Amino acid sequence: MPSVRPPVKNKIRSYSELVERMLRLAAETKGIEARLLGKVRAQPVSYPFWMLSTPPGSGKKRVCLSGGIHGDEPAGVEAILAAVGMIGKEPSLLDSVQFTLFPCLNPFGYEYHTRENRSRIDLNRQYVRKRPPAEVRFVKRAIEGKSFDLDIEFHEDIDTPGFYMYEISQDPRRAVGRKVIQRAAKKYPINLQTEIEGAPADGGLISPDVSSQFFQRRFARKRQWPQAIYFYKNGTPHVITPETPVHLEMRERVEIHLTVLKLALERLLSD
């Protein structure tokens, strides 16, 4: 793959402005620590790649949140910043939860509004590669040896008529999909198709039974595992991928993502 390639489009967002905003917010929020994991080279520039986290502690639930693995899904990135804002408003959350946050997994895609990274690679299919791209390598290294109770990956869908989400929960009592969709449906459209992106869906929820034929077939090819399946297969018992419709306002999409987060945390902390 060529290392120098002209941008596919004009830059429409500034990653450095995003980082500035994120670092300011992190500095203002008690308990949030920002860590530079490395630089993603994307000729002629390179992007600093950041992780945010809150202090560990015994008995705390461990929650991983990430956004922007697909660069043309910016509400996921905004959702992480909104989550930091939420932590700032509810600092007592940190008594019971340890957060690991990846605010923007695809800096080039964020700037140029492309699903893929600079090398036109879909980062959400790279988690089990021997030599994954830097963006994925940084995440894998940062979470090595860690386990999570909950992983939420904030996505968007460019042509869905309404909100939908994927949820895999080993413990059915932890599942929050139905409740999230009920809540979202009060204000926003839900994608009610019975098949979404090739997966069986029910009322906006794609919640495959892991022993089902569909699941086995879809994820038989390890090389194709998306990040969510990688987390699940590596011991995270509850993974959620909310997909907001981009035809809604940014503020509305972020509100839906935050609803997912709040309901999932509420359920996680209820036992």
Ligand SMILES: [Zn+2]
């Ligand atoms: Zn996506």
